[in-house]
Amino acid sequence: MKKLSLLLSTLALCGATQASDLTVYTYDSFNSEWGPGPKIEKAFEATCDCDMEFVAVDDGVSILNRLKIEGEKSKADIILGIDDALIEVARETDLIAEHGQTLEGLNEELKWDDKQFVPFDYGYFSFVYDSTKVEKPVTSLKELVESDAKVLYQDPRTSTPGQGLMLWMKSVYGDKADEAWKQMASHTVTVTKGWWEAYSMFLKGESDYVLSYNTSPAYHVINEEKTQYKAALFSEGHVAQVEVAAMLKSSKNQELAKQFLGFLTSEEAQKILPVSNSMLPVRAGVELPEIFGQLIKPERIGFTPKEVAENRKEWIKEWRTSAAK
Template sequence: MRKISVFFVILFSFTVGVFATKVLTVYTYSSFIAGVGKQVAPVFEKLYDCKINFVSIDSGSLVARLILERSHPEADVVVGLSQSQLPQVFKENLLEGYKPTDIASVVNTSFLIDPQYRAIPFDYGALAIDYNLKTVKNPPQTFEALLDPQYAHSLVIEDPRTSTTGLDFLLWTIGLYGNNWQTYWRKLTPTIKTVTGGWDSAFQMIEDGEARMMVSFATDEAYNYYYYKGSDIGVTIPNGEAYVMVEYAGIVRGTKEYDLSKDFINFMLSKDFQMAIPLNQWMYPVTDVPLPDVFIDHAPKITKTVSVSIDQISTSLSKWIAEWSSIIIK
């Protein structure tokens, strides 16, 4: 009886192992999960007979989590890294290189910043200043105009230490002002109402009428028109020079689901995934898929951009954040 019992235990264990559903663990931020993730996950799961386990982590904390788990990685794929986080990601050797089969479909080749293909772009958007149409009658058209006393205690910004949006806003000013960016931030201090930990809480403040302006994205007007047929929120891009934020995904080094992770990275550049981005992420796809009418009619056209090189970020980011903290965090 014991031999038979052992035989059946082994047989049962083997059978369960053979037919167990594969699980892909993806670290990303909450709005990705609730938006495009919710739309595309069932498609991927059906295609590859698997389950996706999304784990919500603030975008500004993704790298720290990967470093913490480096010796025993829990994630297979990370989604939502910005170009400002990549120097640390590369330095810490956190991602596996993989060149997607459809990498040539990425329209803007400047987004392909890693020759080892450890970070793959999947969407992008331009930063902007959102403002309340009822309380801001003359929105600032330049960064210098933001210093005007009429905007005192009006602007909500995100903390660059915890938010990629906040970090990219800091980089926007560095791209514009160069070595004089600290002087600008000292002058900007009276305009700042508060510093939030992330984009979600800042957007909630402007939606609730608690703030007149916030750092956000150029597609917010399109978002509000799509859902509310118009709203009390307008968008302005100071100086007419946008800072473009690119979001990346990558395969976590040490994953036990490497092949499935490659499938997911390929899937992110597929037509199904890319077409789901605009109305779920409110960002732009990186491949040449049609844009919805609301983007064409209600999102500002970006003709001029400002940037900070990945080499500059790699060399100076820690110093910049420390200097920013000394100016803003009292």
């Protein structure tokens, strides 16, 4: 975990100087060398005359878990990478400040008006497969559950995709979700802590399907010129994920934090995020590579953040009891 040095910025009004340091908790793939973190950091630092530090953990749920443990003593100014399904759970900590952003120019499809959480990208949870190995992909979640296809997915206690699958199962199966978990456990290769671990195993050929996003195939086309990776379109619909960032009340650099939150929805940042984080932009009118027009366009299903907050513990308990091998 790196620690970046502090830079001094001149305060023109009083001639004094103060250290500017922005610490952002995020997930590991966001801050990987191929992820958007380094590019976002470079672009923002060019506008703020400040120094940023990304602190990475396994996945989005892990960010929230760490925040709960640290509380008001957290070193973070901003958390980046939890999703809309977790915003009410995060709000309940009473650690999140209002962002103070106008949120102008966002995609109207999102209908976003939250005063504490700023969206920065979105996509749909999907099962990705290699079309050179899977000739006839499954067309529904029920078909996947009832198949013998080898599956990789992530732990809903530590991973936002894993939690997304939990919501997907409940949306499709309702009170019979426990039976579906048991059935899928019979052909699940393993359940990983975070997204990257599962996806890496899939790329090594260790499963037929991996839980990821409808936008994942775009990464392979843009960065590797590989077209065999596809996302299966499910007839029941897909659970969407809107990734968000928020400022902590305990931040000692709130003006800088607000500046960064505003930057995340700027045209400059929104051009970086889709191609490096393989998600859709939240800002309307962002020009995207051609491959984005070829991605599956699922019907959205799922639960409200409030419903997730009210039922999450019970649903996780159900998963733990039913999916254990």
